[in-house]
Amino acid sequence: MDIGIEEVVQLTDPFDVVVIGAGPGGYAAALYGAAAGLNIALVEKATVGGTCLNRGCIPAKELLEAAAVHRAVASAAEFGIVTSAPSVDAARLFARKTEVVDKLVGGVSGLLKNRKVTVLEGTARLGPDHVVAVTGGDGSTTDVVGTNVILAAGSVPRTIPGFEIDGGVVLTSDDVFELDHLPDRVVIIGGGVIGCEFASMLCDLGADVTLLEALPGLLLAADPDVVRPLQRSLAKRGVKISTGVRVNGHTPGTTGTTVHVEGGDDIETDMVIVATGRRPMSDDLVDASTGVVVDGHGFVEVDDHCRTAADGVYAVGDVIATPGLAHIGFAEAMLVVKQILGERAVPIDYSGVPWCVYTQPEVAWAGLTEQAAKDAGYDVVVSKHPWGGTSRALIIGETEGTVKVVAQKRPDGSPGRILGVHLSGPWVTEQLGAGYFSVNWEATVDDVASLIQPHPTLSENFGETVLALTGRGLHT
Numbered sequence: 001m002d003i004g005i006e007e008v009v010q011l012t013d014p015f016d017v018v019v020i021g022a023g024p025g026g027y028a029a030a031l032y033g034a035a036a037g038l039n040i041a042l043v044e045k046a047t048v049g050g051t052c053l054n055r056g057c058i059p060a061k062e063l064l065e066a067a068a069v070h071r072a073v074a075s076a077a078e079f080g081i082v083t084s085a086p087s088v089d090a091a092r093l094f095a096r097k098t099e100v101v102d103k104l105v106g107g108v109s110g111l112l113k114n115r116k117v118t119v120l121e122g123t124a125r126l127g128p129d130h131v132v133a134v135t136g137g138d139g140s141t142t143d144v145v146g147t148n149v150i151l152a153a154g155s156v157p158r159t160i161p162g163f164e165i166d167g168g169v170v171l172t173s174d175d176v177f178e179l180d181h182l183p184d185r186v187v188i189i190g191g192g193v194i195g196c197e198f199a200s201m202l203c204d205l206g207a208d209v210t211l212l213e214a215l216p217g218l219l220l221a222a223d224p225d226v227v228r229p230l231q232r233s234l235a236k237r238g239v240k241i242s243t244g245v246r247v248n249g250h251t252p253g254t255t256g257t258t259v260h261v262e263g264g265d266d267i268e269t270d271m272v273i274v275a276t277g278r279r280p281m282s283d284d285l286v287d288a289s290t291g292v293v294v295d296g297h298g299f300v301e302v303d304d305h306c307r308t309a310a311d312g313v314y315a316v317g318d319v320i321a322t323p324g325l326a327h328i329g330f331a332e333a334m335l336v337v338k339q340i341l342g343e344r345a346v347p348i349d350y351s352g353v354p355w356c357v358y359t360q361p362e363v364a365w366a367g368l369t370e371q372a373a374k375d376a377g378y379d380v381v382v383s384k385h386p387w388g389g390t391s392r393a394l395i396i397g398e399t400e401g402t403v404k405v406v407a408q409k410r411p412d413g414s415p416g417r418i419l420g421v422h423l424s425g426p427w428v429t430e431q432l433g434a435g436y437f438s439v440n441w442e443a444t445v446d447d448v449a450s451l452i453q454p455h456p457t458l459s460e461n462f463g464e465t466v467l468a469l470t471g472r473g474l475h476t
């Protein structure tokens with residue numbers, strides 16, 4: 001364990017908070033708590049930044065941006081810009097990803113240091129009386145005590161039978177970020193967020209992609225009206241998509257492998273990416289005598305304030321059964337720190353949180369889908385608009401996708417509260433803010449329709465879609 005003599009003395013005193021795990025949930029708790037003057041120890045067994053910075057959001061978005069650059073160069077002639085056909089320099093591609101990751105990891109480490117958070121390297125386990133045993137790489141164990149403890153141990157990729165991960169031919173998302181080459185042919189198992197983002201990125205970078213999903217559709221949590229344009233676009237770009245299929249293992253060959261699809265043709269491929277979800281990393285995290293309850297799926301059980309059953313022990317991020325998103329980890333971390341500080345802490349309304357998928361076209365939403373709103377008993381009115389009539393979308397040459405607004409229908413038939421905003425199209429992950437605020441501030445259609453959208457911008461499409469619900473559109 002890399003700690004000096006002074007720090008050892010300090011470890012005998014209790015910290016205000018001991019945080020286990022330095023991913024978005026854990027490092028956010030440490031930074032936010034330290035900014036308020038709390039004395040914090042943060043224990044991490046791998047690299048500060050967790051999944052998001054090292055093996056998730058950040059490297060994935062960086063590689064997706066490389067794919068966007070490839071698309072831009074490939075379509076340059078349409079704008080009258082003459083280039084040669086783009087090709088991929090995989091070494092540089094992955095090197096840039098690493099540079100961006102390293103810079104951000106360094107940034108978080110710097111913030112922790114500036115706020116005087118004590119960062120301990122090792123694997124932590126919570127025992128009785130808030131004692132956290134930290135075992136370092138050399139096998140030595142140090143106990144640290146926190147008046148409060150926050151469990152933020154994160155998650156790992158979930159795998160499926162018949163596809164043992166070898167990191168070369170059969171990979172999880174973790175392994176993809178360690179590659180130094182791109183596959184010519186790839187089978188992706190799982191059509192959720194990771195599967196769709198990898199399919200979009202790899203097809204744009206020239207791979208022959210097959211996407212296999214067990215359920216009847218891709219991105220099933222999203223409104224189907226905004227997923228359809230993504231599915232169409234992937235298919236147009238050559239991705240072979242099969243939904244409602246089961247895979248029955250694979251037979252390795254001399255180079256790649258052959259994936260067996262139940263009731264379907266075998267698929268020869270160079271690489272298989274298993275993107276079938278993630279599971280909480282709670283193995284051996286807490287002693288049963290602490291009172292903390294871990295459910296049958298491995299999630300640490302918490303109430304709506306992220307409190308576990310043990311007094312003064314909280315859990316945030318992927319280790320609890322809330323949406324596995326970095327920004328949810330941030331929000332949960334702040335919720336917990338406020339409680340520790342004795343401040344008012346309002347539980348998170350998980351039905352309104354922002355979701356962003358960085359495919360081409362992007363998909364983003366907040367609030368209820370049309371079906372979820374109906375299931376919740378709302379009478380709804382819906383407005384949908386494509387991008388073809390939005391000047392900025394035509395200018396940038398990206399008109400795939402739809403903007404959809406779901407609003408409550410009042411008894412007199414007029415549109416009331418905006419219940420859900422669902423977007424697919426250019427830069428919609430950056431545009432979701434307006435929709436997120438509308439849903440969470442419980443804005444009505446009239447509230448939003450009276451606001452001005454700058455022209456020409458992509459954000460006009462959201463404004464026009466809401467305006468149309470008043471019965472009088474402008475450009476629609």
Ligand code: NAD
Nearest residue numbers: 190191192193194195213214215275276277278324356357
């Ligand atoms: P997911 O739950 O979004 O999708 C997994 C998919 O795999 C599901 O659609 C499931 O039906 C399918 N599946 C499961 N077993 C299968 C099988 N045997 N054959 C075929 N399909 C199978 O999980 P994910 O895409 O792996 O993402 C993991 C986590 O990471 C999620 O919590 C996700 O929200 C998060 N994440 C978020 C983003 C983002 O917000 N942009 C990006 C990446 C990951």
